[in-house]
Amino acid sequence: MEAALLELKGVTKRFGGVAALNGVDISVTRGEILGMIGPNGAGKTTLLNCISGVYKPDAGEIRWQGMPIQGMRPHRVAKLGIGRTFQIVKPFGSMTVRENAAVGALFGSAETSLSVKQSFEQADRVLDLVGLRSKAGSLVTALTIPDRKRLEVARAVATQPKLLLLDEVMAGLNSVEVDEALEMVRAVHATGVTVVLIEHVMRVIVGVCTRAVVLDFGHVLAEGEPRVVLRDERVIQAYLGERYAKRLNADRGPDGE
Numbered sequence: 001m002e003a004a005l006l007e008l009k010g011v012t013k014r015f016g017g018v019a020a021l022n023g024v025d026i027s028v029t030r031g032e033i034l035g036m037i038g039p040n041g042a043g044k045t046t047l048l049n050c051i052s053g054v055y056k057p058d059a060g061e062i063r064w065q066g067m068p069i070q071g072m073r074p075h076r077v078a079k080l081g082i083g084r085t086f087q088i089v090k091p092f093g094s095m096t097v098r099e100n101a102a103v104g105a106l107f108g109s110a111e112t113s114l115s116v117k118q119s120f121e122q123a124d125r126v127l128d129l130v131g132l133r134s135k136a137g138s139l140v141t142a143l144t145i146p147d148r149k150r151l152e153v154a155r156a157v158a159t160q161p162k163l164l165l166l167d168e169v170m171a172g173l174n175s176v177e178v179d180e181a182l183e184m185v186r187a188v189h190a191t192g193v194t195v196v197l198i199e200h201v202m203r204v205i206v207g208v209c210t211r212a213v214v215l216d217f218g219h220v221l222a223e224g225e226p227r228v229v230l231r232d233e234r235v236i237q238a239y240l241g242e243r244y245a246k247r248l249n250a251d252r253g254p255d256g257e
């Protein structure tokens with residue numbers, strides 16, 4: 001079996017007396033799209049924050065291609081090829097869409113730093129990929145919610161990550177917009193990027209993920225093939241609820257909305 005691209009062992013993060021993560025073991029294989037689900041407060045965002053260097057875990061190990069990276073500063077983690085979005089989007093409001101994407105390229109993981117010209121070229125490629133080319137000259141403040149989410153992905157993709165961590169980039173989108181966002185994730189993945197995505201929309205998890213991990217109270221509750229995981233009794237109890245299970249049993253297929 002191929003060695004893991006990213007491996008977490010016993011990762012624990014406490015806030016005061018609360019263990020947001022409590023001994024989490026997860027490995028991410030090159031080329032997969034791993035879906036991360038679980039109730040509010042389960043520790044999903046905290047996990048991304050530990051991986052991307054925003055938080056230093058209190059215990060455990062995070063290995064990137066075999067190298068321990070826990071406690072490394074965020075800009076160094078980004079340089080290694082781990083890109084991320086934020087659940088609360090943080091674009092530079094006074095800049096255009098194209099400029100925002102170019103900033104990602106300028107501070108990205110490229111071996112040799114890109115020039116400003118190269119960064120704008122990279123920004124244009126990424127805006128094409130996420131379907132934002134026509135808005136390149138718009139100010140961020142003029143964007144709709146789905147376009148802001150696309151821009152958040154564009155900024156992360158522009159850093160040329162090997163692994164992309166997406167935190168609820170489809171929250172608040174309508175069903176057509178979710179379909180478009182799914183296409184965007186597929187397009188980015190097709191360029192060779194491994195993806196970990198956090199989502200509450202089950203249609204996304206079954207639609208695009210090759211594997212799913214369920215977090216609950218800072219623990220891994222279940223993991224495996226998405227459709228199998230969503231039928232797991234413990235996952236239904238802790239997260240999805242009986243109403244969802246009944247719908248599943250009625251065999252109308254999961255849509256999670």
Ligand SMILES: Nc1ncnc2c1ncn2[C@@H]1O[C@H](COP(=O)(O)OP(=O)(O)OP(=O)(O)O)[C@@H](O)[C@H]1O
Pocket residue numbers: 015018019020038039040041042043044045046047087
């Ligand atoms: N900076 C912080 N300071 C104190 N507590 C925190 C902090 N960040 C997270 N927590 C707590 O850690 C737990 C996990 O939070 P986290 O944001 O990781 O959950 P989540 O799974 O991303 O939830 P959601 O689905 O609502 O985004 C929660 O109890 C939260 O209140």
Ligand SMILES: [Mg+2]
Pocket residue numbers: 044045046087
């Ligand atoms: Mg979160």
